[in-house]
Amino acid sequence: MKNLKSSLNSLQEKARERTVKTQDIEYDLETLVKRINNNTIKLNPDYQRRHRWPNDVSSRLIESLLLNIPIPIVFISQDIDVDDELLDRTPRYTVIDGQQRLTAIRDFMTGSLILSGLEILDELNGAALSDLPPFLTRRLDDRTVRCLRIDSTVDPQVKYDIFERLNTGSVKLEPQxxxxAVVRGAFNDLIKKLSTYSDFRQLLQISDKELDDNPKIRKMEDVELVLRYFALRNGGYKEPRKLGFKDFLTEKMTEFNGFSSEDIFNMGEDFKFCISAIRKFLGPYAFSKHKVENGVSVKRMSTFNAAVYDAILIAFSDKNNVSNLEEKKYTSGGFNFKNISILTDKQRLSLFEDDDFFDAVSGSVNDLGKIRTRINKVIEDLS
Incomplete structure (x- = not known):
């Protein structure tokens, strides 16, 4: 506490910057659904998360409304970057916390949610809104949802902090x-698009038959893996940083959103080139982890490993200086892979016999020292 007096100015400045102004707003269900449908409350699943509430969880929320059980407050923001006024000059809001709840309410009130999995009002299982008896529809007419409006802030890191602290839903939001939700822009759109690239999905072992159920997709881990590539390439993994890895990725994503449309397009082509080359020369299990003895895999420990992904992909990109590779051309027949350095499958397997490399692809995938070690090891093999 001795230094508190000397850091008073800094403390006051942080308190001013981080103080959030709020306002209570209460909507009846009919008004809430109208605002969602006319986009004055933005409820786009792509904006927040890839919708993950199963039908029975949504149904239990409706049951809570019917039983007059309080439900959590919904947090909304009148953000500068989305506050385009409509013709009637009504501002738009975006949902910070509560998107799943509002989606469930909207779906039930518009007839698309059929109740299931109810234990208290189990007689309503299989019922839609139109099937409810009058005394229950009157209860819904009387229910309101309390919303807390948070004033906008231009600092994406502050926005991220607000989202994380208010992330109180029954299914927690993942970092990506x-x-x-908070670091929107052209680069964010790019990495979501790249996450659907067919070669990338094959390397991540994502089958087209399980897209709706794959946890990498539902939690946006696939999108975060694309972001990792751009954050770590071109020597990014060597950068000294005070931030934790999670905040480092957020900072990089903010930076890339400010790039020109041409630069962002070229970044996408770079990523596809690297992924296509690795898929072509090392096969669909290029990012698998192995236990290797005498140059032979005695056990494949995983079909995809994020640390192995870092090591091979970033080393390939940086060693070949992919952003400036003159030989890289895309035609209707695919990429031109002339004059590139890439591991042979034998070299890839031999990496796992190196104790330092094996340790660097084990444990925490975000450990800075391990990231540097595993990428450098692969670069050495490409030399």
């Missing part, structure tokens, strides 16, 4: 879902 939070970034998707």
């Amino acid at each position: 879902e939070l970034r998707n």
